[in-house]
Amino acid sequence: MTPELEVELMRLLHGELPAGRVRELRDRLGREPELAAVYERLERTWEGLTLPPAAPVPLGFGGRVMARVREGDLARSGGPAGLWSNAPNWVRATGAAALLAGALLGAGLGSGGMAEERHGPPGVPTLTESYWTMVDEGSAAPLPPQGTTTGGEAHR
Numbered sequence: 001m002t003p004e005l006e007v008e009l010m011r012l013l014h015g016e017l018p019a020g021r022v023r024e025l026r027d028r029l030g031r032e033p034e035l036a037a038v039y040e041r042l043e044r045t046w047e048g049l050t051l052p053p054a055a056p057v058p059l060g061f062g063g064r065v066m067a068r069v070r071e072g073d074l075a076r077s078g079g080p081a082g083l084w085s086n087a088p089n090w091v092r093a094t095g096a097a098a099l100l101a102g103a104l105l106g107a108g109l110g111s112g113g114m115a116e117e118r119h120g121p122p123g124v125p126t127l128t129e130s131y132w133t134m135v136d137e138g139s140a141a142p143l144p145p146q147g148t149t150t151g152g153e154a155h156r
Contacts, residue, residue, distance in 0.1 A: 001038055009039050013046045 011017050012025050029036045087095075125133065 001035070005035075006038075006042075009042055010046075012039075013043060 008017065008021070008025065012022060017025070029039055
C-alpha cells in the first residue's frame with residue numbers, strides 16, 4: 001500500500017473526503033479484500049484512541065511566563081520606544097503618512113469652521129463678539145431666548 005492511499009483511508013475515517021471520493025474508496029474496499037483488511041485495522045486503531053488526561057498547570061507558571069515577557073521583550077527592544085524603532089520601514093512610513101494625513105485633515109476641517117464663523121450673516125454678532133460684549137458690560141447684556149442661536153452657533 002502506498003503512503004498516499006493510507007492517508008486517504010485515514011481521511012475517510014476522519015470524514016475529511018469529498019462525497020465522490022468516499023464512494024470511490026468504498027467501492028474499491030468492496031472489490032479488494034486486502035485493502036478492506038487494512039482499512040478495518042486502521043478503523044479499530046482509530047476507534048481505540050483515547051486522549052490522555054489533562055495535566056494540571058504547574059503553580060506559578062502564568063507569573064513566570066509574564067515575567068519573561070516583560071523582561072525579554074522590553075529589554076531586547078530597548079523599551080516601549082524601541083518597539084517602534086524595530087518595526088519594518090514600511091510600517092514606520094505608513095504610520096508617519098497616517099499621522100501627517102490626520103494633521104492635514106484636522107487643519108483643513110478646523111480652518112473651515114473658523115472662516116464660516118467670522119463671515120456669518122451681516123448684522124448678527126458672532127459667538128466671540130457676543131461673549132466679549134457680555135464681559136465688557138458686566139453680564140448686563142441680555143441673553144438670547146432659549147432655542148435661538150447667534151450667528152456663530154448657527155453653523156455648528
